Amino acid sequence: MSDQFKGEAKTGIAGLDDVLGGGLERARVFLLEGAPGTGKTTIATQFLLAGAKAGERCLYITLSENEDELRAGAASHGWDSGIDLFELNLLDEDQQQSLLYSSDLELGETTKRIFEAFERVKPHRIVLDSLSEIRLLAQSSLRYRRQILSLKHYFARQGTTVLLLDDLTTDFNDKTVHSVAHGVIRLEEMAPEYGAERRRLRVLKYRGRRFRGGFHDFTIATGGVRAFARLVSAEHKKGFVRDVVKSDLPELDALLGGGLERGSSVLILGPAGTGKSLLTLTFAQSAVKRGERAAIFVFDEELGLLFDRAKGLGVDLQAMVDAEQLLIEQVDAAELTPGEFSERVRRSVEVYKAQTIVIDSLNGYQAAMPGESQLILHIHELLQYLNRQGATTFLTVAQHGLVGDMKTPVDVTYLADTVVLLRYFEMLGRVRRAISIVKKRTGAHEDTIREFRIGGRGITLGEPLTNLQGVLRGVPTMVGDGPALLRAEDT
Numbered sequence: 001m002s003d004q005f006k007g008e009a010k011t012g013i014a015g016l017d018d019v020l021g022g023g024l025e026r027a028r029v030f031l032l033e034g035a036p037g038t039g040k041t042t043i044a045t046q047f048l049l050a051g052a053k054a055g056e057r058c059l060y061i062t063l064s065e066n067e068d069e070l071r072a073g074a075a076s077h078g079w080d081s082g083i084d085l086f087e088l089n090l091l092d093e094d095q096q097q098s099l100l101y102s103s104d105l106e107l108g109e110t111t112k113r114i115f116e117a118f119e120r121v122k123p124h125r126i127v128l129d130s131l132s133e134i135r136l137l138a139q140s141s142l143r144y145r146r147q148i149l150s151l152k153h154y155f156a157r158q159g160t161t162v163l164l165l166d167d168l169t170t171d172f173n174d175k176t177v178h179s180v181a182h183g184v185i186r187l188e189e190m191a192p193e194y195g196a197e198r199r200r201l202r203v204l205k206y207r208g209r210r211f212r213g214g215f216h217d218f219t220i221a222t223g224g225v226r227a228f229a230r231l232v233s234a235e236h237k238k239g240f241v242r243d244v245v246k247s248d249l250p251e252l253d254a255l256l257g258g259g260l261e262r263g264s265s266v267l268i269l270g271p272a273g274t275g276k277s278l279l280t281l282t283f284a285q286s287a288v289k290r291g292e293r294a295a296i297f298v299f300d301e302e303l304g305l306l307f308d309r310a311k312g313l314g315v316d317l318q319a320m321v322d323a324e325q326l327l328i329e330q331v332d333a334a335e336l337t338p339g340e341f342s343e344r345v346r347r348s349v350e351v352y353k354a355q356t357i358v359i360d361s362l363n364g365y366q367a368a369m370p371g372e373s374q375l376i377l378h379i380h381e382l383l384q385y386l387n388r389q390g391a392t393t394f395l396t397v398a399q400h401g402l403v404g405d406m407k408t409p410v411d412v413t414y415l416a417d418t419v420v421l422l423r424y425f426e427m428l429g430r431v432r433r434a435i436s437i438v439k440k441r442t443g444a445h446e447d448t449i450r451e452f453r454i455g456g457r458g459i460t461l462g463e464p465l466t467n468l469q470g471v472l473r474g475v476p477t478m479v480g481d482g483p484a485l486l487r488a489e490d491t
Contacts (some may be wrong), residue, residue, distance in 0.1 A: 012050030015227030033166040034187030056124035064280040195334030217339030218245035228339030233384035240390030251461035257445035272420030276396040287356035294356040299364020333367040363397040
């Protein structure tokens with residue numbers, strides 16, 4: 001049987017096969033463990049469905065759920081499989097006596113019925129759900145280990161790939177199957193204070209195989225499980241020309257020292273309302289005019305409002321979307337896992353071929369993360385990946401406060417190649433905006449501060465404010481003659 005099908009036994013879950021380094025090795029026993037509700041049955045069913053699609057015979061043996069429950073669960077995902085299902089009832093129908101309180105004979109009888117079901121189908125893949133019932137029947141660690149070894153050796157002789165499920169409802173510390181199994185996958189579920197539950201998986205063990213370590217997010221939706229392998233930027237390198245990317249604003253390009261280097265990251269800092277989003281849209285529009293594609297991921301603003309607001313400022317997002325030059329997605333931080341977000345960004349680069357990426361804003365991204373330290377790691381890997389793909393990335397961060405000292409909710413300035421600072425300042429009885437470049441790794445830039453205004457033509461920049469001092473503090477003073485401030489008719 002083992003010679004009939006070559007290669008790995010694919011799980012049918014692309015992200016999980018990536019984590020496993022290709023899939024499950026054939027003719028081996030694997031353990032899938034996790035608390036009730038973490039998705040074991042769904043993954044096991046997808047594993048068998050993938051086998052059936054490849055022409056393999058598959059068998060699901062259940063000691064816990066009944067057949068109707070399993071069929072209903074599969075139907076909820078739209079699955080109509082050709083999987084053989086055997087329900088092993090642990091209740092003696094003649095004596096109505098639970099076998100869970102019986103002797104060694106009942107454990108042997110259970111094993112015998114498992115083997116009989118196997119002999120009838122002779123499957124290439126088999127799922128045994130779940131080990132908790134067998135552990136209770138065994139009543140001791142020694143007998144349980146002996147029983148698991150018996151199952152392992154029997155299936156190994158048949159060349160069958162086995163997936164054992166364990167719901168961890170009995171002895172959580174019993175590592176018997178861990179030592180016997182060829183590989184162990186653990187599923188976990190976390191409930192944040194707000195939003196949907198988060199699920200993640202980790203490969204604890206895989207003999208003789210290089211797998212992707214650490215935690216990986218996964219979701220359960222109609223259609224089954226989707227796993228999102230943790231992004232490792234070092235695995236994604238692409239050759240590209242590091243030319244200079246310009247905007248449509250000569251004054252902005254001058255402030256940036258001629259423009260931005262392709263494959264670099266730009267962080268735009270400023271309080272609410274200073275124009276961070278519009279500045280990123282300006283660069284996205286410039287990319288589209290160059291014949292490139294752009295992708296925008298919006299955390300904080302409703303898309304309909306963003307489209308209307310941008311059009312009033314001279315940026316027609318809908319026209320760019322209709323021309324298939326712009327991909328724009330609304331991101332719900334309460335529902336989306338960080339792993340799934342990284343997958344969306346990767347798809348925009350690898351499938352949609354976007355060369356300009358906008359993430360607006362990191363404040364919303366932070367809401368999707370359980371802690372700031374993990375946010376820094378995620379952003380680091382994501383920016384490194386985008387840089388190595390030749391994508392120019394723009395990120396916005398809304399600082400706390402309006403005028404004077406600003407507080408940043410998360411400091412990622414050291415990760416970005418270029419940092420753009422936007423500020424409000426008061427002058428001549430009006431609230432004005434200022435823009436400056438405080439960091440640029442890839443070349444020289446202006447160290448001046450320029451006023452800018454937002455109007456029907458978008459962003460308009462003025463000359464460097466060489467006659468003002470204290471602009472970044474919010475209340476500057478005149479220090480001599482210099483360029484005039486922008487007038488309303490300039491925009």
